[in-house]
Amino acid sequence: MIAVAVAHRRGAFALEAAFTAEGRVTALFGRSGSGKSTLVDVIAGLVRPQAGRVVVDGVTLLDTRAGVRVPVHRRRIGYVFQDARLLPHLSVRQNLLFGRWLAPRGEGPDLAAVAELLGLGDLLARRPAGLSGGERQRVAIGRALLARPRLLLMDEPLAALDEARKAEILPYVARLRDEARVPIVYVSHAVAEVARLADTVVVLDGGRVAAAGPAAEILRRADLFPGREAGEAGALLHLRVAAHDEAFGLTRLDGAAGSLTVPRLRDPAGAPVRVGTSVRVRVRARDVLVALERPRTLSARNILAGTVVSLAGAEGPHAAVEIACGGAVLVAQVTRRAVHDLGLGPGRAVFAVVKSVAFDAETIGAGTEVEI
CATH class of the missing domain: 3.40.50.300 (P-loop containing nucleotide triphosphate hydrolases)
Structure with a gap:
């Protein structure tokens, strides 16, 4: 200590x-x-x-x-x-x-x-x-x-x-x-x-x-990140490699929030990271969209059901929406107008949407085992 x-x-x-x-x-x-x-x-x-x-x-x-x-x-x-x-x-x-x-x-x-x-x-x-x-x-x-x-x-x-x-x-x-x-x-x-x-x-x-x-x-506290850096706030998830989709160059990660699809994870030799490997994933607030219904015709692969637990930053043009998804909490940076139009507030059921291409070498890491 x-x-x-x-x-x-x-x-x-x-x-x-x-x-x-x-x-x-x-x-x-x-x-x-x-x-x-x-x-x-x-x-x-x-x-x-x-x-x-x-x-x-x-x-x-x-x-x-x-x-x-x-x-x-x-x-x-x-x-x-x-x-x-x-x-x-x-x-x-x-x-x-x-x-x-x-x-x-x-x-x-x-x-x-x-x-x-x-x-x-x-x-x-x-x-x-x-x-x-x-x-x-x-x-x-x-x-x-x-x-x-x-x-x-x-x-x-x-x-x-x-x-x-x-x-x-x-x-x-x-x-x-x-x-x-x-x-x-x-x-x-x-x-x-x-x-x-x-x-x-x-x-x-x-x-x-x-x-x-x-x-x-x-x-995940956007209030600790000044100005334009607020979008760098976000969730920090501990997940495990569940499977690889070699045909499309993707990897599925499972954890408390559900399943996330990311670009294929490889070890330094170029081989797929072994299934079961633990990885640390940052889901940036600026990369999360909020929907009231599950999107059906959308290119984004990661759609997680959740519930709004809090709103922060209501005094500025943007607000940070914390969304409980399973046993984890994601953060979405949205405009105050979006909060108003969608009626977002604690207890509201929503879907958090994240593009697979939002994940990169800055957001995923597991020591020397993982490269993107």
């Missing part, structure tokens, strides 16, 4: 934030300047707050009231920055092993295990100058992991990468989440990254916690 409570002022900016989390990945989410990086620097020990307490896995790293302040080098925290910060004169192997200097003996993974986990085996003899941005970040993650940390901090590790490099590295971060058994605090302002990786989301706004909780609950 991670427990953080911080009060710190730097110039005109005041950080007053507190949260607890028990999942494998806790995402600190918010706009630039909201206090995310300052908060992780406090956890790492790089910033000394005026008041605060940090506890990781039962170990108190900071307690200003009790006079406890564990030095940075004894906190056993790995830190991955936006830029890889590799030592240019050392090989990949040497950069990885650099993290072992302060690592406790006899604990955690060895070089071979980390190289396999992050796909670095063929890069060990190369120098950083000969690596792509995504490869350099994987080495930085491996170096932090070889320090055998009790906690891994990742401060917007994909922010400096282009979309192709982000797509390259995200599966490795997801695999790290699932296999490394090290809790991660992941800083980002990208909804797609948070939805794909996080168990818990802490939303920061102006130095304060605007919301915190399970990722599925936080990511």
Whole structure:
């Protein structure tokens, strides 16, 4: 478990934030300047707050009231920055092993295990100058992991990468989440990254916690996404691969909300992902239509029966409609006029309609097993 409570002022900016989390990945989410990086620097020990307490896995790293302040080098925290910060004169192997200097003996993974986990085996003899941005970040993650940390901090590790490099590295971060058994605090302002990786989301706004909780609950709240980003809110579903339609290049996923048809899911070798594989799917609010009757002559393949449970955002031109479909809740972003014309309100039976082509590499992920 991670427990953080911080009060710190730097110039005109005041950080007053507190949260607890028990999942494998806790995402600190918010706009630039909201206090995310300052908060992780406090956890790492790089910033000394005026008041605060940090506890990781039962170990108190900071307690200003009790006079406890564990030095940075004894906190056993790995830190991955936006830029890889590799030592240019050392090989990949040497950069990885650099993290072992302060690592406790006899604990955690060895070089071979980390190289396999992050796909670095063929890069060990190369120098950083000969690596792509995504490869350099994987080495930085491996170096932090070889320090055998009790906690891994990742401060917007994909922010400096282009979309192709982000797509390259995200599966490795997801695999790290699932296999490394090290809790991660992941800083980002990208909804797609948070939805794909996080168990818990802490939303920061102006130095304060605007919301915190399970990722599925936080990511469907359109009020936490300003302006045009409201359509990025949506449901986060945990589904399983049920079948493949090779003739039409589609895959059927089953779960609490019902069945969804998506573009065919393939493993890295190009073969269909095995039936029964668990996947994480984000259904964006902007991709959901609402109908009062089941459409019969419509190209969209995903039509789920449900009941409206709430409306939000009635003060603007759009409204977020939460729809209970089986054991899950979808969110649709519609106009206020649509709410009026359809008579939408709690208890109204509706159908949620989602195009199969709305699903892409940003909305579906399951570690290294799934590609679109």
